[in-house]
Amino acid sequence: MPKAVDPAIATRAIGELETWLARTGVRLEVLPSEFAVLEGDAVDILVHSETLPPLRITVFDEYGDLGTHDARLALVLIGRGFDELDAADSAGSWARAEGLDPDDLACRILHQQLQAARSAFLAAWGMVPDVITDLDWQLNAGIAQALRRDAGLLPKG
Numbered sequence: 001m002p003k004a005v006d007p008a009i010a011t012r013a014i015g016e017l018e019t020w021l022a023r024t025g026v027r028l029e030v031l032p033s034e035f036a037v038l039e040g041d042a043v044d045i046l047v048h049s050e051t052l053p054p055l056r057i058t059v060f061d062e063y064g065d066l067g068t069h070d071a072r073l074a075l076v077l078i079g080r081g082f083d084e085l086d087a088a089d090s091a092g093s094w095a096r097a098e099g100l101d102p103d104d105l106a107c108r109i110l111h112q113q114l115q116a117a118r119s120a121f122l123a124a125w126g127m128v129p130d131v132i133t134d135l136d137w138q139l140n141a142g143i144a145q146a147l148r149r150d151a152g153l154l155p156k157g
Contacts, residue, residue: 016129017147026125065148
């Protein structure tokens with residue numbers, strides 16, 4: 001069983017996400033995905049700001065975290081999605097990693113749109129704070145668990 005995270009560490013990490021949101025002034029709106037090729041866990045996040053038109057970012061919410069519409073969870077999913085885009089060496093490898101058909105034209109279009117959204121986002125606001133390890137995210141441990149608990153997805157205690 002994963003070791004419980006130190007509450008002070010979790011508080012600091014969650015605070016880092018909140019500070020980023022306050023500093024940038026962005027507002028994140030969770031919507032159903034507009035891409036017909038996507039099924040299941042695809043969700044769109046509209047990034048609103050005073051300086052740019054809304055920016056649509058599709059993320060894959062396999063754990064259903066965005067049902068809470070929690071901005072910190074949405075921000076984490078944006079960062080994780082951007083990391084996956086960056087790690088893929090092609091649209092095809094990105095599509096395979098996301099469980100999509102790499103030969104589907106709509107998937108390639110989505111990849112292009114996400115790359116453009118990533119570039120615009122990073123140019124405007126910089127990197128999303130990377131406060132949760134992949135393992136903690138997948139196992140719902142550590143800071144991931146604390147954030148989900150704070151967002152109301154898990155019971156307090």
